[in-house]
Amino acid sequence: MPLEIPEVVIDRLPVYFRTLTRIADEGRTVISSQELGEELDVTPAQIRKDLSYFGRFGKQGRGYSVQRLLGELKDILGLDRRWRVVVVGIGRLGRAVASYPGFEGQGFDIVARYDANPEVIGTNVDGDLVRDVATLESDLRENHAEIGIVTVTASQAQDVVNVLTRGGVRAILNYTPTGIQVPPTVEIKHINPVLFLQSMTYHLKRRIDERDALRG
Amino acid sequence: MPLEIPEVVIDRLPVYFRTLTRIADEGRTVISSQELGEELDVTPAQIRKDLSYFGRFGKQGRGYSVQRLLGELKDILGLDRRWRVVVVGIGRLGRAVASYPGFEGQGFDIVARYDANPEVIGTNVDGDLVRDVATLESDLRENHAEIGIVTVTASQAQDVVNVLTRGGVRAILNYTPTGIQVPPTVEIKHINPVLFLQSMTYHLKRRIDERDALRG
Secondary structure, eight states, X not given: OOSOOOHHHHHHHHHHHHHHHHHHHTTOOEEOHHHHHHHHTSOHHHHHHHXXXXXXXXXXXXXXXXXXXXXXXXXXXXXXXXXXXXXXXXXXXXXXXXXXXXXXXXXXXXXXXXXSOTTTTTOEETTEEOEEGGGHHHHHHHHXXXXXXXXXXXXXXXXXXXXXXXXXXOEEEEOSSSOXXXXXXXXXXXXXXXXXXXXXXXXXXXXXXXXXXXXX | OOSOOOHHHHHHHHHHHHHHHHHHHTTOOEEOHHHHHHHHTSOHHHHHHHHHTTOOOSBTTTBEEHHHHHHHHHHHTTOSSOEEEEXXXXXXXXXXXXXXXXXXXXTEEEEEEEEXXXXXXXXXXXXXXXXXXXXXXXXXXXXXXXXXXXXXXXXXXXXXXXXXXXXXXXEEEEOSSSOOOOOTTSEEEEOOHHHHHHHHHHHHHHHHHHHHHHHO
């Protein structure tokens, strides 16, 4: 296996996994890169190239075994085990995220929820009592969570992430609209709707400019 | 300007814009690709390459003018105008997303909120009455929204997106955990926390495997 797989390829693998899971549920056992490309709206060449990073999956002209591909992706993505997740910040967004229905079925167990607000600490959210963020660092030494989801305010985010990384968390999903520094041994992904909208308005703007140009 | 800029580059431009805005707020007027790279945790070569898609911004050895770069990015990303956004699905997640503090300041105006639940329709959310999703298509002919944020359940998502695209919406931000089909003239981005976690567990899994290998 080559050491450096482009991050953009890694980001596509969970989408492959989700789509192949659905295809398997439909009872299909073999799929061509052509068919998989149509499902995913990418070219068959892209799919062959992405999967080639992880070894030879398909036989020329015979398509991929859906189950074998799912098994390999599960292994590659670390989905053959369960991961322990803490959610820090149980405001409106934190509640919505923590109750997202997809986590448990995909191997992600939310082991604790934290907030700093005395009115929120101790309340029951999805069957679990919200804990005081002051106990986060000592809790992590016992619950050994690997992943932290951060839904606090922007001004609190860096402090919370520092506590998480000191406590051994190795992946952070940051919902706050701010850049955060993490050590090189910690993964971080940012979910900021504004950034998603701005990369789409690039295309919208271009289309509008082209239309205006056509109109003279 | 070349016609095809890789999507991965376009996705980085809003992050450049955000970082440069902060740098300008700090009163700095010139920045080198080296300094910008350190701020963004990417190599200076990557920054020069990304920005080269959009013409020549910097003078060799003199750095970039922060204001000029901001102006160009604003133009390229379509941030020199305002965009009209509708949010469909005013449950817990929809409320959290619709009240995200960053939209207005970045040129995104939420012009209407929709839900299908009679108990939610007509209620006041952030100073605006939630409208019946049954009126979405006719409303779009009047409010001319360009962007739709979809926070309904997975089973309703495709129907809602069909209505949005029929009504002229050209960019969809999909918060539902499901793939959605859109015409080629419509942009779509997906925010699914599970997919973000899965691309991070790829790295976590590798590190654990390497550590176990070292231990023998």
